[in-house]
Amino acid sequence: DVxxxxxxxxxxxxxxxxxxxxxxQDMDHENMFWYRQDPGLGLRLIYFSYDVKMKEKGDIxxxxxxxxxxxxxxxxxxxxxxxxxTSMYLCATRPNTGSPLHFGNGTRLTVT
Amino acid sequence: QKEVEQNxxxxxxxxxxxxxxxxxxxxxxxxxxxxYRQYSGKSPELIMSIYSNGDKExxxxxxxxxxxxxxxxxxIRDSQPSDSATYLCAVENTGGFKTIFGAGTRLFVKA
Numbered sequence: 001d002v003x004x005x006x007x008x009x010x011x012x013x014x015x016x017x018x019x020x021x022x023x024x025q026d027m028d029h030e031n032m033f034w035y036r037q038d039p040g041l042g043l044r045l046i047y048f049s050y051d052v053k054m055k056e057k058g059d060i061x062x063x064x065x066x067x068x069x070x071x072x073x074x075x076x077x078x079x080x081x082x083x084x085x086t087s088m089y090l091c092a093t094r095p096n097t098g099s100p101l102h103f104g105n106g107t108r109l110t111v112t
Numbered sequence: 113q114k115e116v117e118q119n120x121x122x123x124x125x126x127x128x129x130x131x132x133x134x135x136x137x138x139x140x141x142x143x144x145x146x147x148y149r150q151y152s153g154k155s156p157e158l159i160m161s162i163y164s165n166g167d168k169e170x171x172x173x174x175x176x177x178x179x180x181x182x183x184x185x186x187x188i189r190d191s192q193p194s195d196s197a198t199y200l201c202a203v204e205n206t207g208g209f210k211t212i213f214g215a216g217t218r219l220f221v222k223a
Contacts, residue, residue, distance in 0.1 A: 033210075040120070042200065042215035043156075058210060090155055097208030098144045098163070103155040 002027045004104035006091050012110045019078040021107050023091030031094045032074035033101065034058075034066065036087040043090065049074055081111045115139060116203050118214035126222050131188040133199050133217050138182065141206030145177055147186045148200040150216065156200055160186065191221045 007022035023032065031050055035043040035058075045058030047066040055066050063085060067075045078085055088108050092101040116137045125131045133147075144163055148156035160175040162168045162184070168175045174187040184203070188195055201214040 035213075040215060043213040045210055045212070048210060056209070098204065100146050100158045100161050101156075101202075101211055103157070106155050 002029070002093065002102040004091055004093055004102055006089075006104035006107050008107050009105060010108050010110075012112065013078075013081050014112055015082060017078075017081045017111075019081050019109065019111075021076040021078075021089055021091075021109070023074045023076070023104055024072055025074075025093045025102075026072065027093065027095070027102075028071065029093040029095050029102075030071075031096065032068065033092045033094075034064075034074070034076045035090045035092065036060070037090055037106075038087050046076065081109075083111050085109065086111045114214075115205075115212045116201055116214040118199075118201050118217045120215055120217060122218040122220050124220045124222060125191050127191060127193060129191050129221075131191045131195065131219055131221070133186040133188075133201075133219070135184045135186075135201030135203075135214055136182055137184070137201075137203045137212075139203065139205050139212075140179075140182065142179075142203045143206075144204040144208065144211075145175075145184045146202040146211070147173075147175060147184075148202060148213075150198045150200060152197075159199075188219075191219075193221050193223045195219060196221050 033048040034046045049068045091104040150156045162175040176185045198216040
């Protein structure tokens with residue numbers, strides 16, 4: 001069974017802080033994704049990665065960056081956290097195109 | 113026009129009834145379609161994948177796909193209170209680079 005682990009379940013940060021959200025998967029999946037979920041807006045794609053050291057912008061990349069130094073780990077970075085980045089962040093993986101996504105448990109980030 | 117559209121609901125059905133959830137999408141080149149269920153405070157979990165026109169059944173769930181009409185639906189037969197959740201329609205874009213989600217339909221099944 002695929003396990004996708006997000007480092008924190010709840011996180012509270014201050015405006016302007018640099019924030020790291022970590023995601024680790026144990027199934028050797030090629031593709032990894034970061035989404036944020038907000039009420040009424042559904043899941044929106046921030047960044048994704050198809051391979052180590054590779055990254056692509058999703059639909060809402062502004063204010064975020066990512067890092068994938070190892071295949072199993074995909075990190076989302078908020079360079080300078082702002083209150084409008086308060087959200088639920090979901091990491092997801094899949095083995096390849098056409099496969100469904102496997103989600104981590106999510107990180108609820110609050111920026112004050 | 114949103115890329116993936118769902119009626120936000122809430123959709124309320126009595127226990128034992130059929131719940132019908134609908135989804136339309138805009139990318140004509142999409143080839144892979146998914147339904148996820150999300151309980152409050154939890155992450156989405158896959159219910160069904162569908163790739164070809166027609167119906168696909170799995171237990172009480174039936175997914176229906178019509179690519180010509182750009183329409184995907186999910187039927188839940190013999191609805192149970194435990195089916196109460198938000199149902200997310202997801203569509204892979206042309207080329208399969210990313211999966212795009214609808215905003216979800218909230219379903220309530222009344223005992």
